[in-house]
Amino acid sequence: MDRIAAIADAFIAARAAGTALDAFPLSQPETLDEAYRIQDREVDEIGAALPGWKIAGVRPDLRAALGAERVAGPITRLVDARRADGAVEVPVVAGGFAAAEAEFVLLLGRDLPPRAEGYAAEDLAAAVAAVHIGAEIAGSPLATLNDLGPTAVVSDHGNNAAIVIGPAIGDWRARPLESLTSRVAIDGATIGEGDAARVAGGPLAAFAFLVANLARRGRGLRAGDWISTGATTGVHVITPGSVATFDFGAAGAFEVRIVAQPRGA
Numbered sequence: 001m002d003r004i005a006a007i008a009d010a011f012i013a014a015r016a017a018g019t020a021l022d023a024f025p026l027s028q029p030e031t032l033d034e035a036y037r038i039q040d041r042e043v044d045e046i047g048a049a050l051p052g053w054k055i056a057g058v059r060p061d062l063r064a065a066l067g068a069e070r071v072a073g074p075i076t077r078l079v080d081a082r083r084a085d086g087a088v089e090v091p092v093v094a095g096g097f098a099a100a101e102a103e104f105v106l107l108l109g110r111d112l113p114p115r116a117e118g119y120a121a122e123d124l125a126a127a128v129a130a131v132h133i134g135a136e137i138a139g140s141p142l143a144t145l146n147d148l149g150p151t152a153v154v155s156d157h158g159n160n161a162a163i164v165i166g167p168a169i170g171d172w173r174a175r176p177l178e179s180l181t182s183r184v185a186i187d188g189a190t191i192g193e194g195d196a197a198r199v200a201g202g203p204l205a206a207f208a209f210l211v212a213n214l215a216r217r218g219r220g221l222r223a224g225d226w227i228s229t230g231a232t233t234g235v236h237v238i239t240p241g242s243v244a245t246f247d248f249g250a251a252g253a254f255e256v257r258i259v260a261q262p263r264g265a
């Protein structure tokens with residue numbers, strides 16, 4: 001088995017078994033190109049069940065060396081909080097990494113096949129059927145994944161445990177980004193406040209990045225795909241047993257309980 005396959009398969013197996021990893025398998029990629037080849041194997045393993053994609057920012061001090069301001073990863077689990085009676089549950093690997101992030105999540109209304117020439121910004125905006133309040137529960141079987149940086153994050157399914165979907169925002173096209181506010185509390189204590197303007201260039205800029213990133217990988221998007229556009233209040237580490245509250249003001253709120261994934265599940 002080659003190096004790319006061995007790293008991908010180690011993450012796939014650890015996630016399936018709910019078992020924490022002590023260290024990055026083999027060795028961490030030095031480039032994002034290699035990291036995306038690992039991720040491509042993981043995405044192929046998810047196959048047609050893939051609900052969509054997440055986007056994350058790259059720390060400013062790492063951008064020049066990596067040649068990227070953002071990274072992408074698959075949504076590994078989609079959780080719908082819209083009709084939940086109380087907190088929805090998201091399992092994470094005990095002893096691994098987990099974080100709560102308030103995000104704005106796009107729902108695509110049309111297919112966007114990969115195109116070498118790309119898409120005009122207005123065509124991408126027109127392809128968005130709805131914008132929902134949402135959350136990413138970042139997660140990995142490797143506790144140090146986020147500290148190891150973007151090539152590690154990309155290598156393990158983009159560091160995603162789940163994207164949680166809340167209600168759609170009624171008039172999002174007319175709303176200034178700063179008016180789309182977000183707040184995260186963990187176990188009742190506010191830990192971060194922000195708004196959609198905290199996503200560099202706004203959620204549609206993150207979407208444009210994703211479309212170009214996927215096209216370079218020979219991938220496109222389909223109507224019905226979900227796209228989570230990046231953290232708006234920060235990356236808030238959370239552990240099993242805690243409840244995160246995501247409050248988007250008039251747009252709605254929901255709660256997520258983090259639970260330990262059963263081993264061998």
Ligand SMILES: C[C@H](O)CC(=O)C(=O)O
Binds near residue numbers: 099136159
């Ligand atoms: C925790 C992730 O690696 C970062 C992320 O998802 C984000 O910045 O958004």
